Amino acid sequence: MDWGVIWKYRELLAHGMAVSAMLVGAGMIGGMIVGALLALARLSRFRALALAAGGYVTVIRSVPLILVLFWFYFMLPLVTGQPMGAMTSALTTFVLFEAAFYCEIFRAGILAVPQGQSLAAAATGLGSWQTLRLVVLPQAVAAMVPLLLNQAVILFQDTSLVYVVALRDFLTAANVVVGLNERPIEVYTFVAVVYLAICYGVSLLVGRSKKAALR
Structure with missing residues (x-):
């Protein structure tokens, strides 16, 4: 076992983690x-907007x-005539892909607030936007936090797919290190520990947020 390979290629692995963190943050x-x-x-x-x-x-x-990644990286430039870089394609994909899941989280959180809260707010003279901002959203956020954190974990794991557009994320950087040194046990064990530490x-935080929401 030669754990020195991790330190030797620390900059490469750190760069891969930075790419993964950037994708997670943007997503x-x-x-x-x-x-x-x-x-x-x-x-x-408005029915048309909702549909x-x-x-x-x-x-x-x-x-x-991965199909959405392929579409933005390979197919969209054929339609627009303008090439998209790997990072731009990945960032666009993660934002638009994750938006669909966050939409359902937000919608479920808003609908979870009892209708009586909105009616009571309207009775006090608050408008629809004031009711949403001052009454509904503060209550909905407490219920949404655990789901938002869970989605962040899934997003972090999904960043490993960007290898298909030649981006070097954390896992891809680890694969490069393995190819250079043929030390898969040490490298992949280190990667597993990092993923485990972050996800755990x-x-x-999810567990604590759920307890806070129940109080």
Whole structure:
């Protein structure tokens, strides 16, 4: 066992982790922004808007992430005539793909708030947007936090798929190190420990957030 290979290629592995972190951050922030807009559209009284948002969510949730990556990286440039870089394709894919899942999380959280809360807010003279911002969302967020954290774990695991567009994420960087040194046991054990530590840490946050939501 030669664990020195991890230290020797620490910069390569760190760069891969940075790419994974960037994809997770963009996917979460961008996905939640777009997902929130989609959730509001799905809950809209305008039927056409609700149907369009619902159709988008249904389509995206029905196809594999890797297919969406292929579409943006290989097919979209054929349609637009403009090439998209690997990072741009990956960031766009993760934002739009995750938005469909965040949309359903937000929608479920909003619908979980009793209708009486909105009626009571309206009775006090609050408008629809004030009711949503001051009454519904604060209660909905508490119920959504565990699901949002779970989705972040799934997103982190899904970043390993970006190898198909030649991006070097954490797992892909580990594969490169294995190819250079033929030390799969040490490298993949290290990768497994890192994934376990991150995912387990987030799972602890999920457990605490669930307890906080029940109080």
